[in-house]
Ligand SMILES: NC(=O)c1ccc[n+]([C@@H]2O[C@H](COP(=O)([O-])OP(=O)(O)OC[C@H]3O[C@@H](n4cnc5c(N)ncnc54)[C@H](O)[C@@H]3O)[C@@H](O)[C@H]2O)c1
Ligand SMILES: [Zn+2]
């Protein structure tokens with residue numbers, strides 16, 4: 001099958017033929033139909049997100065059709081349409097049974113080692129083992145994934161829309177709705193309005209926020225954020241973004257702020273943008289050595305600073321719900337797709353992302 005293989009940091013992916021093995025007993029072979037290109041893939045390529053030595057097939061925002069299932073798989077059957085979840089879970093541990101599968105530790109092997117849950121890979125080129133990424137690896141025509149990494153979905157939605165739910169939409173909307181539990185009538189700041197942040201904006205809209213302040217250095221992204229429901233725009237090039245937010249929120253700050261870039265300075269901006277009793281949520285993935293400093297005493301204003309992984313997703317519940325909202329016209333997914341490309345154009349997609357030209361590029365297989 002064709003795959004875009006990550007061989008070396010800070011180098012283009014190589015689109016070439018590799019081999020994929022059959023699924024084992026609890027695994028599923030999926031024919032990928034569409035895959036979004038997320039900033040986290042780029043962060044692995046440039047070393048910002050630590051990952052074991054390549055080669056590996058990246059891509060973690062995919063949807064497709066089940067082609068074959070292992071002997072013990074009951075959740076899906078060949079022909080089912082699925083979204084691939086990059087946070088597989090065990091359904092038995094304390095986190096899983098209390099509704100927080102995003103924290104299930106079984107997902108760590110996929111995330112940090114690049115293997116399937118049994119500690120091995122199904123991808124290789126001749127004798128050379130190729131790692132998976134997050135148990136998804138959607139920059140390839142097929143993927144073998146753990147059965148807890150597939151979410152069966154309705155079959156009447158376009159695959160590119162479904163693919164985006166697999167990371168950016170779930171992460172962004174979920175941060176607002178699941179992690180922060182934004183309440184109706186409140187004020188929300190979203191710092192960074194790319195493929196994920198735009199979804200935090202629309203998550204805030206769904207939650208009934210009254211004021212939604214979009215912050216981005218890129219005026220085209222601020223324009224898009226307005227289309228997604230932001231009520232105010234702040235460009236840090238026009239002055240300190242925190243001061244601008246405070247002047248839009250009675251001098252006290254917003255009820256909620258989200259950092260959706262992956263930097264400590266903007267995480268501190270998010271924290272400084274909230275009012276006493278407010279909640280700041282870090283969604284962006286910062287480099288491991290990027291530390292942040294806040295005045296300790298400011299926490300006594302009952303401010304909360306927390307993180308959000310995968311929008312605190314309960315994939316099998318949340319992802320079908322998001323697609324239902326899309327079908328009802330309450331969630332914008334088509335508008336997120338800036339460019340549809342072939343797998344051979346994948347390196348251009350990373351250039352467009354770095355230049356801020358796209359919300360999302362989507363590979364169509
Ligand atoms: N927490 C999670 O589970 C999770 C999941 C997916 C992605 N992420 C992370 O979310 C972040 C965003 O991903 P994305 O795909 O939306 O990226 P993106 O490149 O599409 O968007 C980033 C946006 O931030 C803006 N920006 C950059 N620097 C800025 C600054 N100093 N001030 C204001 N705006 C600035 C850019 O103009 C761009 O619009 C990344 O760090 C990614 O790794 C986290
Ligand atoms: Zn992602």
Ligand SMILES: [Zn+2]
Pocket residue numbers: 089090091092093094095096101104105106
């Ligand atoms: Zn678990």
